[in-house]
Amino acid sequence: MKPAILVLTDFFAGANRALALATAIAQPLGARLVLLHVERTSLLDPELLTGEVAVQSKEDTDLALDHLIRDLPVFAEAEVASGRVEEAVLESTKQHNPIMIVLSRPPDENTPDELVTTTALNLLKMSPYPLLIVPPHMQSVGVPKRIVLAADGDGFELSEHAAPIRDLFNALQIDLTVVHITESATRHTTRQAIQTVERTGLTRDLPQVHPCHVCHADAGDGILQAVAEQRADILVMIARQHRFLERLFRSSVTGEMILHSPVPVLVLPAQRESHRVGQGLSSMGSIMSRFM
Secondary structure (H helix, E strand, C coil), rough: CEEEEEEEEEHHHHHHHHHHHHHHEEEEEEEEEEEEEECCCHHHHHHHHHCCCCCCCCHHHHHHHHHHHHCCCCCCCEEEEECCHHHHHHHHHHHHCCEEEEEEEECCCCCCCCHHHHHHHHHHCCCHHHHHHCCCCCCCCCCEEEEEEECCCCCCCEEECCCCCHHHHHHHCCCEEEEEECCCCHHHCCCCCCCHHHCCCCCCCCEEEEEEEEECCCCCHHHHHHHCCCCCCEEEEEEEEHHHHHCCCHCCCCHHHHCCCCCEEEEEEECCCCCCCCCHHHCCCCCCCCCC
């Protein structure tokens, strides 16, 4: 069976952009799309907190889903669920084992930051699949080629669900830049940060991996600077699962990127390496350990 990409939709413009990006990724990968609509609990909808979400008839929902998938250039199927978004996603991932989950970030002016990051955190905790979060006002949608991956220098291992991203990178033949942020002008830690990425196999068979060192006192601002300078199509953030339980997600750099990145953010669930690597990077001025 073809690999699946799970796309959450609420029929609004932002979700349609997320669907367009998922379609662009699915084509070269030979993947199928699974569109999931959750009734009443509209994805990341601020009205979820007030109970004012409008209820559509089953006929209207089926018609809207059919309209979305009818002219797609890849095979797509639609599912309708009810209840909490996270639980519906969990059930769908059990059935389809997707490469990633794709969703749209709602307009910032309408949705509390806490709702956005809490929903993303819950999805990663309940269904630890790669999560691609698409900005609602993204201008152009095409096959992503320029990828920026933020590496803090600490070793990590991809979870079993994140491992297929290696195949995705190879299928897209991406131009990968690994960015490392430090407070000082020290650059030699950047090579060590790249090595932590290489050990996961993410860079395997890629034609070239570009190093990028940014000297900045704030990790989030430094990453956004690199995204702009590299003209990135997607930003990749590494989310070590153990830190989910130790810190507030919205206070992390990953949470900041989910909220404010001008390009889609691909969050890869990971664990720390089984053996200690990269010791001493923290003493060299790296501030990237605040990712999670």
